[in-house]
Amino acid sequence: MELTKKEFIAVFKKRLNQKYAIDVSDACNSELYGTLCSLVKSSYSAVWRQTWKDFVKEHDKQTYYFSIEYLPGKLLKSNLLNMGWYDLVNSAFEDLGLDLNAIAAVEPDMALGNGGLGRLASDFMDSLASEGYPVNGNGIRYKYGLFKQRFVNGYQVELPDEWLNSDGGNAWEIRRASKSVLVRIGGHVRLVQEKNYLKPVYEDATLIRAVPYDVGMVGYHNNHVNTLRLWSAEIPESEESKYPTIEDRRQVEDITAVLYPDDSNESGRLLRLKQEYFFVSAGIQSIIRHYKKYGSPIDQISQEVAIHINDTHPAMCVAEFMRILLDEEHLSWDTAWNQTVRVMSYTNHTIMSEALETWTVPMLNEIQPRILQIIAEIDHRFVAALAGKVDGGLIERTRIISAGKVHMAHLAIIGSHSTNGVAKLHTDLLKSDVLHDFYTLYPDRFNNKTNGIAVRRWLQIANPRLAKVIDQSIGSDWRQDASQLLKLIDYSTDNSLLDQLGAVKLANKRDLTYLIKQETGITVSPNAIFDVQIKRLHAYKRQLLNLLRIIKLYLDLKQNPDLEIIPRVFIFGAKAAPSYHYAKSIIKCINETANLINHDATIQDKLKVIFLENYGVSLAEKIIPAADVSEQISTASKEASGTSNMKLMLNGALTVATLDGANVEIKQYVGDDNIFIFGLNKQEVYQYYRDHNYHSLDYYHNNPIIHRVVDTLVDGTIPNISAEGHEIYDSLTYLNDEFFVLRDFEDYLRVQDKVDETYRDQHKWNKMSLINIAKASYFSADETVKRYAETIWHVKQLSEKGDM
Ligand code: 26Q
Numbered sequence: 001m002e003l004t005k006k007e008f009i010a011v012f013k014k015r016l017n018q019k020y021a022i023d024v025s026d027a028c029n030s031e032l033y034g035t036l037c038s039l040v041k042s043s044y045s046a047v048w049r050q051t052w053k054d055f056v057k058e059h060d061k062q063t064y065y066f067s068i069e070y071l072p073g074k075l076l077k078s079n080l081l082n083m084g085w086y087d088l089v090n091s092a093f094e095d096l097g098l099d100l101n102a103i104a105a106v107e108p109d110m111a112l113g114n115g116g117l118g119r120l121a122s123d124f125m126d127s128l129a130s131e132g133y134p135v136n137g138n139g140i141r142y143k144y145g146l147f148k149q150r151f152v153n154g155y156q157v158e159l160p161d162e163w164l165n166s167d168g169g170n171a172w173e174i175r176r177a178s179k180s181v182l183v184r185i186g187g188h189v190r191l192v193q194e195k196n197y198l199k200p201v202y203e204d205a206t207l208i209r210a211v212p213y214d215v216g217m218v219g220y221h222n223n224h225v226n227t228l229r230l231w232s233a234e235i236p237e238s239e240e241s242k243y244p245t246i247e248d249r250r251q252v253e254d255i256t257a258v259l260y261p262d263d264s265n266e267s268g269r270l271l272r273l274k275q276e277y278f279f280v281s282a283g284i285q286s287i288i289r290h291y292k293k294y295g296s297p298i299d300q301i302s303q304e305v306a307i308h309i310n311d312t313h314p315a316m317c318v319a320e321f322m323r324i325l326l327d328e329e330h331l332s333w334d335t336a337w338n339q340t341v342r343v344m345s346y347t348n349h350t351i352m353s354e355a356l357e358t359w360t361v362p363m364l365n366e367i368q369p370r371i372l373q374i375i376a377e378i379d380h381r382f383v384a385a386l387a388g389k390v391d392g393g394l395i396e397r398t399r400i401i402s403a404g405k406v407h408m409a410h411l412a413i414i415g416s417h418s419t420n421g422v423a424k425l426h427t428d429l430l431k432s433d434v435l436h437d438f439y440t441l442y443p444d445r446f447n448n449k450t451n452g453i454a455v456r457r458w459l460q461i462a463n464p465r466l467a468k469v470i471d472q473s474i475g476s477d478w479r480q481d482a483s484q485l486l487k488l489i490d491y492s493t494d495n496s497l498l499d500q501l502g503a504v505k506l507a508n509k510r511d512l513t514y515l516i517k518q519e520t521g522i523t524v525s526p527n528a529i530f531d532v533q534i535k536r537l538h539a540y541k542r543q544l545l546n547l548l549r550i551i552k553l554y555l556d557l558k559q560n561p562d563l564e565i566i567p568r569v570f571i572f573g574a575k576a577a578p579s580y581h582y583a584k585s586i587i588k589c590i591n592e593t594a595n596l597i598n599h600d601a602t603i604q605d606k607l608k609v610i611f612l613e614n615y616g617v618s619l620a621e622k623i624i625p626a627a628d629v630s631e632q633i634s635t636a637s638k639e640a641s642g643t644s645n646m647k648l649m650l651n652g653a654l655t656v657a658t659l660d661g662a663n664v665e666i667k668q669y670v671g672d673d674n675i676f677i678f679g680l681n682k683q684e685v686y687q688y689y690r691d692h693n694y695h696s697l698d699y700y701h702n703n704p705i706i707h708r709v710v711d712t713l714v715d716g717t718i719p720n721i722s723a724e725g726h727e728i729y730d731s732l733t734y735l736n737d738e739f740f741v742l743r744d745f746e747d748y749l750r751v752q753d754k755v756d757e758t759y760r761d762q763h764k765w766n767k768m769s770l771i772n773i774a775k776a777s778y779f780s781a782d783e784t785v786k787r788y789a790e791t792i793w794h795v796k797q798l799s800e801k802g803d804m
Contacts, residue, residue: 005092012092015039024096032098033076033106036089037171040079041216048216048225054798055134056294059304063135063793064287065128066317067121067310068276069113069259070139070228071146073617075172075215076104077461082130082218107171108163109618111145112230114263115536115575116643117349119617120422121310123454123643124788127781129219129226130456132797133789138283140275141173141213141230142259149575149614154591154720158261158578173213173230181285182236183208183278189369197330200370208252209236210282220456221480224798231282232256262577263536264355273359273367277316281368284320288329298329302342306793309346309416312357312408318344318415319374327370333377344416345792347449348409349640351426351434352540357408364406375400375411382414390441398437413438413445418792420449423641423662425682433686447791450662451641452784455482455777458647463625465504466651466773473497482780489774498766505628505652505769512626516571516610522598524608528567529759532648533631534615534623537574537583540638544728545741545748546570546631547590551718552709552749553607554597561602566756569608571623573615582731585724587611589713592721620647627653629755633748635739636660637682650776652769654758656751658744662779669775674768678751679744688740696737699745706742 003011016027016035027035055062072078077100080086093100113119121137128135147158164170187205191198210231217226233255235243243249254271255278284307291301309317318340325336350356364372379400386395396402400410413419413435419442421427427448431439439446460467460479470478473491478484491497509526516524533546550570557563572590576583594609612619630648632639632655639661649655649666657663658679667675680688688694699706710732712718713725732742759765789795 008092029103029106032103051225061304061795063306065308066138066314068313069118070121071113071118072110072122074107079218082220123781125217126454127785129217132224137228139230140279141232144258154588156587172215176212180211183210183281209234231279280316302339307343311349315408315412319371345418346412346416358405420447422451425664426640452779452781453646455780462621469500482777485774485777501766508625524569528569529628531629532571532627534573537576541634567606572611585727588724624651630655632657634660636685646779649772674771676751678747696742699742
């Protein structure tokens with residue numbers, strides 16, 4: 001829609017009137033929001049339909065990205081930006097005396113994910129549409145997204161995330177009842193020999209109706225809209241009589257009621273497994289149904305369909321795809337298997353062994369006995385094919401079912417043609433260690449795809465001030481092609497630009513101080529260093545290391561109140577899985593330390609600790625532009641990639657990091673002088689594992705600073721943490737500090753001193769900041785998805801770029 005501002009205002013007023021029978025002056029933000037959404041949606045609908053028709057007409061290969069989590073956050077600004085409406089609407093609203101920011105804030109975050117993995121899936125959806133790739137998402141429409149976090153007496157409390165409106169819907173989705181499919185769960189199965197195939201006969205199975213809700217994924221200025229298809233569980237009309245009570249109905253509705261809030265390990269819960277099979281089966285059925293509709297031969301489906309398995313959660317795609325090719329299409333095992341392996345690809349997001357999903361054989365049998373049969377057959381053939389050819393131990397370690405457990409990662413690797421890690425270091429570790437056995441079996445299947453981020457959301461939308469300053473120096477091409485940000489390097493001695501960067505940061509920090517005041521009542525100074533650690537709470541991410549340094553600073557200042565330090569505001573955002581006791585104890589300790597420090601008059605403004613509640617995409621968009629320092633301090637080898645590291649550098653923060661995940665690549669791009677590296681590296685961590693010679697008590701006893709700091713956890717210095725303080729104290733001492741917090745402590749102090757020293761030279765700081773902004777462009781998700789499309793999925797870019 002090419003509209004002038006005047007025309008837009010007229011259209012907007014008309015729609016407002018149609019929808020709510022109201023004038024602009026009387027409308028509340030939520031009515032204004034509803035009106036704008038409806039205009040946006042109706043405007044891209046035609047393009048959406050056309051994108052779909054083009055696919056069908058061309059018989060172009062399509063990819064389906066299966067992820068049990070998506071974390072899009074709010075979509076209004078992103079859709080406005082991508083449609084090319086942002087500036088027009090912004091200025092039209094100004095004329096009308098309306099505040100686009102306030103109106104956009106009305107939208108609830110779509111938080112159907114836990115953290116990195118779900119947000120990555122959403123950044124990919126944005127980039128895939130923007131690059132014109134025919135890739136659609138497939139997931140679950142949870143009624144409740146990730147819990148809302150509140151702090152009560154410093155403890156995390158979880159409240160339900162009611163993100164759907166009072167009608168149970170949301171502004172961006174379209175319910176497509178006509179595209180519903182039936183998913184069979186539970187019961188028994190026996191196989192009956194038919195003429196040319198074995199026919200499964202099911203008894204006592206439950207039929208669930210999977211209803212898709214489609215959300216348009218609008219590409220940037222390119223007339224391209226992909227689909228994110230989210231499935232919801234309902235009772236099929238034909239089965240209504242089987243569900244007489246509310247309890248019975250709940251059984252079905254529960255399948256898509258809540259997102260599991262544990263981002264590492266929930267195996268063991270039958271409902272979780274049900275969720276996995278539910279969205280896998282619904283998605284695969286609808287893909288095959290659609291493929292067949294246009295008459296293409298089923299035994300060549302891999303030419304037109306690629307399916308991506310985002311972590312192991314959708315690994316049953318392999319078995320479900322086989323089920324349909326065998327039981328419904330009557331292909332031979334070999335033909336079906338050949339197609340399946342060509343269609344499937346898999347991304348691994350973690351090396352933590354406790355996060356590798358396994359399910360017991362009885363559980364799989366209970367969810368879907370036919371799927372278990374197929375997995376058992378895949379396992380059997382895998383073993384048979386290798387018997388006598390490779391070492392028996394290797395077979396035992398790599399087979400899918402062993403000791404009564406089904407290993408989902410094994411299923412995903414064996415049943416696909418590509419397994420990738422999410423950063424170079426992570427992929428190397430997969431090959432050399434975690435998945436080494438598979439690497440010896442299938443060296444060609446392994447590849448790296450370093451994660452990326454959506455520069456549109458994380459710079460253009462989140463940080464308009466910075467975007468404007470960039471436009472004024474290098475022009476605006478970077479908005480289309482992030483690699484143009486590298487031109488900023490030419491300005492690294494341009495004092496005026498460096499000063500402007502400083503001014504932008506200060507303005508953003510000022511905005512954040514208002515938010516902090518509003519949310520916590522605490523006043524912080526925008527002149528302090530804003531030191532940010534935002535990510536899920538996990539022992540391996542070491543928020544504790546950060547906390548111990550804060551305590552050290554506090555003790556220093558108590559001892560010497562006149563100590564000259566550069567004031568710092570430590571900002572945390574983190575949710576802990578509700579069942580993760582240790583992580584919750586750390587939250588409590590940070591909150592109590594914050595309370596102590598923030599209200600201690602002797603500390604003044606030198607130190608403030610702010611733990612913002614309910615960290616999520618929208619809060620990230622406010623914190624990241626205001627960050628000076630980015631804390632990326634996980635134990636080397638534990639963080640697969642990290643993505644907040646990329647978002648923070650893109651916004652000019654300087655990184656304090658261990659050589660873990662994508663930090664290693666950040667260091668390579670920005671150079672040693674533009675990042676603060678400390679701590680053990682991966683080799684050193686592994687050396688400790690091999691030699692069993694890390695003794696954290698030695699650090700505690702031999703280093704008086706460590707001793708003094710760790711003691712504050714149990715000696716009453718920090719009030720109200722008697723249980724939590726002891727728990728953490730024990731983990732660091734008698735339990736031998738699994739994540740090397742004490743080992744890395746001194747080096748962390750050292751590198752943080754260097755941060756202070758650098759900050760004293762604002763000119764140097766801003767120059768480093770500029771280099772980080774420029775080099776962050778290497779992590780544009782637009783480039784990442786191109787590599788997936790070209791080397792894994794083999795799908796083509798469809799649309800020519802042009803204005804929508
Ligand atoms: C597993 C089994 C049962 C229930 C839940 C789960 C589960 C759910 C979510 C396991 C893991 C997750 C999420 C993992 C995740 O977010 N990993 C992060 O992925 C990012 C994107 O690749 C990386 O940048 C991070 O390093 C990685 O921790």
